[in-house]
Amino acid sequence: MTNAPTVSLSIAQAAKASGLSAYTLRYYEQIGLIAPIDRRSGARRYSDTDMRWLEFLVRLRATGMSMQSMQNYAQLLREGNTTSSLAERQTLLEEHADRLEAGLRAQRETLQYIRKKIALYEELRAVPKRA
Numbered sequence: 001m002t003n004a005p006t007v008s009l010s011i012a013q014a015a016k017a018s019g020l021s022a023y024t025l026r027y028y029e030q031i032g033l034i035a036p037i038d039r040r041s042g043a044r045r046y047s048d049t050d051m052r053w054l055e056f057l058v059r060l061r062a063t064g065m066s067m068q069s070m071q072n073y074a075q076l077l078r079e080g081n082t083t084s085s086l087a088e089r090q091t092l093l094e095e096h097a098d099r100l101e102a103g104l105r106a107q108r109e110t111l112q113y114i115r116k117k118i119a120l121y122e123e124l125r126a127v128p129k130r131a
Contacts, residue, residue, distance in 0.1 A: 007048040014046035018054040025054075033057065033067070033074050064103075065096050 015022045025044075028034040034053065037044040046054075060070055073092055079085040 007046065007051055008040075009046040009051065011044045011046070014044075014051065014054065017051060018058060020054065020058065028057070031067075031071065033071055035074075035078070060096070063096070063100055069096070 009017060011022045011025055015025055018025070020028075025034070029037060034050070037046060037050060039045065057070060060073075069092060073089060076085045076089045076092070
């Protein structure tokens with residue numbers, strides 16, 4: 001029994017499923033962010049493995065990871081599960097997670113500040129106006 005891909009999507013289908021444009025998918029492949037996609041009759045066909053990788057990339061991008069960091073991660077992944085590759089990938093993700101957590105803390109502080117301001121406006125509006 002082989003581990004044959006269970007999904008075979010065209011570039012248009014992969015674009016729709018991933019939320020990325022076909023142009024972006026081609027660009028990601030061109031810059032090495034995506035490994036070369038299998039082709040049938042000259043047309044790209046995206047496997048379930050390709051789609052899981054795209055989902056990961058979309059999540060990284062949505063959290064503000066730079067393209068260069070994503071490319072570094074992709075290159076390390078292509079190196080395989082060597083001790084150094086695993087350690088570097090883990091470090092890259094840990095550093096990114098730390099930046100995300102710091103950003104979330106800052107957003108929570110800002111939200112608290114805004115909520116206090118809203119409460120102030122509610123208090124001011126509740127005080128009857130003097131004629």
